[in-house]
Amino acid sequence: MIKNIKYKKELYAVIVTPSSLKKKGITFFTDSSFNQQVGFMKHKKNKVILPHLHNKVYRKLSTTTEVIYILDGSLRIDFYNKKKNYLFSKLVKKNSLLILVNGGHGFKVSSDIQMIEIKQGPYIQSKDKEKFLPINEKNIKIKK
Numbered sequence: 001m002i003k004n005i006k007y008k009k010e011l012y013a014v015i016v017t018p019s020s021l022k023k024k025g026i027t028f029f030t031d032s033s034f035n036q037q038v039g040f041m042k043h044k045k046n047k048v049i050l051p052h053l054h055n056k057v058y059r060k061l062s063t064t065t066e067v068i069y070i071l072d073g074s075l076r077i078d079f080y081n082k083k084k085n086y087l088f089s090k091l092v093k094k095n096s097l098l099i100l101v102n103g104g105h106g107f108k109v110s111s112d113i114q115m116i117e118i119k120q121g122p123y124i125q126s127k128d129k130e131k132f133l134p135i136n137e138k139n140i141k142i143k144k
Contacts, residue, residue, distance in 0.1 A: 014099040075108070
């Protein structure tokens with residue numbers, strides 16, 4: 001399943017679960033306008049993917065998009081708006097892909113976890129990230 005996580009019509013994240021990885025060919029989970037392109041490919045043996053080069057194209061990015069793949073375990077993601085106000089939380093499980101697009105976010109590990117994170121670079125923590133206090137645990141609202 002591919003689930004778009006929205007708040008007031010703004011896309012905050014895309015969650016891709018293993019059940020959506022059954023198609024053959026190439027399937028992109030992100031719109032071509034996103035600053036991070038994420039897709040899935042499934043081909044039969046002996047499929048030839050032509051050699052290619054990527055042209056030098058200068059892009060202007062205004063924010064960092066993160067992609068997280070959960071190898072094992074589970075994670076709660078807490079979503080915040082741009083004013084750092086808590087919105088809601090979602091649970092993400094093993095073999096799911098999380099594409100974080102807008103707003104703020106925090107995490108709480110629900111069970112021992114192994115995950116891979118991918119984001120644009122170069123990355124300068126002092127400029128790219130602003131940390132703030134998380135929501136009180138008693139105010140957590142899990143969104144289905």
